[in-house]
Every structure is written in C-alpha cells, then in structure tokens.
Amino acid sequence: MKIIFLGAPGAGKGTQSDIVSETYGIPAISTGAIIREAIAEGTEMGLAARRYTEAGELVPDAVVIGIIKERLSKEDCKNGFILDGFPRTTVQAQALDDMGVEIDLVISIEVSDQDIVKRMSGRRVCAACGASYHTVYKPSKAGEYCEKCGNELSIRKDDKPEIVLERLSVYHALTEPLKDYYKNKGKCVEVIGQEVLADTTALVREQLVKAFGR
Ligand code: ADP
Ligand code: ZN
Numbered sequence: 001m002k003i004i005f006l007g008a009p010g011a012g013k014g015t016q017s018d019i020v021s022e023t024y025g026i027p028a029i030s031t032g033a034i035i036r037e038a039i040a041e042g043t044e045m046g047l048a049a050r051r052y053t054e055a056g057e058l059v060p061d062a063v064v065i066g067i068i069k070e071r072l073s074k075e076d077c078k079n080g081f082i083l084d085g086f087p088r089t090t091v092q093a094q095a096l097d098d099m100g101v102e103i104d105l106v107i108s109i110e111v112s113d114q115d116i117v118k119r120m121s122g123r124r125v126c127a128a129c130g131a132s133y134h135t136v137y138k139p140s141k142a143g144e145y146c147e148k149c150g151n152e153l154s155i156r157k158d159d160k161p162e163i164v165l166e167r168l169s170v171y172h173a174l175t176e177p178l179k180d181y182y183k184n185k186g187k188c189v190e191v192i193g194q195e196v197l198a199d200t201t202a203l204v205r206e207q208l209v210k211a212f213g214r
Pocket of ligand 1: 008009010031033035057059060084086088089092167
C-alpha cells in the first residue's frame with residue numbers, strides 16, 4: 001500500500017493520513033513534520049530549511065528528496081506507507097519514480113482557496129509532538145493544550161494569512177500539476193474535502209476500499 005495525499009495546504013492531508021496510518025498499520029510520512037522537527041532541533045538541515053518555510057516557499061527539491069530517500073529505506077516502510085506533503089513538484093515526483101517506488105493510489109483532497117484561508121486561521125499545533133488541531137473542526141480535548149502530551153498549543157508561523165496566500169499560489173503553480181501527472185498513470189482520484197472531518201474520512205475510506213479491497 002503506497003499512498004500519496006495531495007491537496008492545498010490545510011486541505012486536511014495530515015489529518016487523513018494519520019487516520020489511514022492507524023487503520024492499516026503503515027507509517028504516515030509528512031515532509032512538513034520532518035522539516036519542522038529539524039527546525040525545532042536546530043539541525044543543519046533545519047537551519048537551512050527555516051527561511052523557506054517561514055516565507056511560505058518550498059524547501060529545495062534536493063533537500064526533501066534526500067529526506068524521503070532516507071525515510072523510505074527504513075524497515076517500517078516495507079509493507080507500504082502514506083506520503084503527506086511529498087511530492088510537491090514534478091521534480092520530486094520524478095525522483096520517486098527514479099527510486100523505483102511504485103505508487104498505488106494518489107488521493108487529492110479538494111478544498112477551495114476561500115475555505116482554506118478560513119480554515120487556516122483556526123489551525124493550532126503542538127510544537128512538542130507535532131499533533132495538529134483546529135479550534136472548530138478538530139479541537140483538542142485539553143483545550144489550549146495538546147491532548148497527547150500536554151504542551152501548550154501554538155499557531156504555526158507559516159499559518160499567518162499573508163503567508164497562507166503565498167503557499168496557496170505555490171500550490172497552484174507547482175503542486176497541482178501533479179494531479180495530471182498521476183492521472184496520466186491512472187492513479188489519481190479526487191475527494192471533495194468536507195466541512196466535517198469524519199465525512200472526508202468516509203470518502204477517503206471508500207477510495208481505499210475500491211483500490212485495495214480492504
Ligand atoms: P501544509 O500541507 O499545511 O502546507 P506542510 O506541513 O506539509 O504544510 O509543509 C510546511 C512547509 O514545509 C511547506 O510550506 C514547505 O516550505 C515545506 N515542505 C514540506 N514538504 C515539502 C516538499 N515536499 N517540498 C518542498 N518543501 C516542502
Ligand atoms: Zn503534543
């Protein structure tokens with residue numbers, strides 16, 4: 001089971017991929033989360049990546065391709081994996097192909113730009129464990145604190161409105177063309193992102209059952 005989630009920033013890729021990960025017992029790999037972790041730890045890669053993420057721009061292809069190569073070589077990926085936030089450019093998709101990785105299914109979560117901007121204003125994250133919440137759609141059971149680890153929740157620097165607009169324009173210019181890239185391979189399906197998270201999960205589930213028979 002090798003699955004990719006595509007979609008605009010804030011479309012709900014991360015949330016859905018975590019759910020699919022639990023359902024099927026395969027790892028959910030988020031390049032965004034790996035990069036944020038590196039920034040928090042102050043590693044060399046994190047230091048180099050920071051100015052891109054904070055400006056809403058993409059981290060250079062070579063860096064993220066390196067991250068993914070290393071991650072996919074780990075033992076837990078042998079029965080499959082879910083990619084959330086990778087590939088984001090045609091060069092990255094090509095790199096996956098060149099690694100000999102055969103993707104089974106690409107699910108593109110469709111949400112309008114207008115709704116994305118609305119949603120992002122409510123997103124809250126835990127800087128300690130990486131968990132992600134939404135004040136309205138996915139509130140933490142611990143209120144202002146992370147229900148998993150108890151850390152105080154915060155707003156991601158790149159969720160500021162002007163940065164969100166930049167990320168949306170980067171998405172349309174560089175990432176959206178990947179829908180056609182995978183449609184041409186007969187691998188891409190679209191799911192309309194629903195207001196209620198569980199409704200999107202049900203639509204995603206339908207596509208997975210159709211593709212994998214379970
Ligand atoms: P979202 O899906 O909400 O945009 P992510 O957590 O996936 O957020 O990514 C946050 C930031 O990390 C991106 O705006 C970008 O700067 C960087 N990033 C993540 N994945 C990639 C990638 N595959 N290629 C380039 N940059 C990436
Ligand atoms: Zn936490």
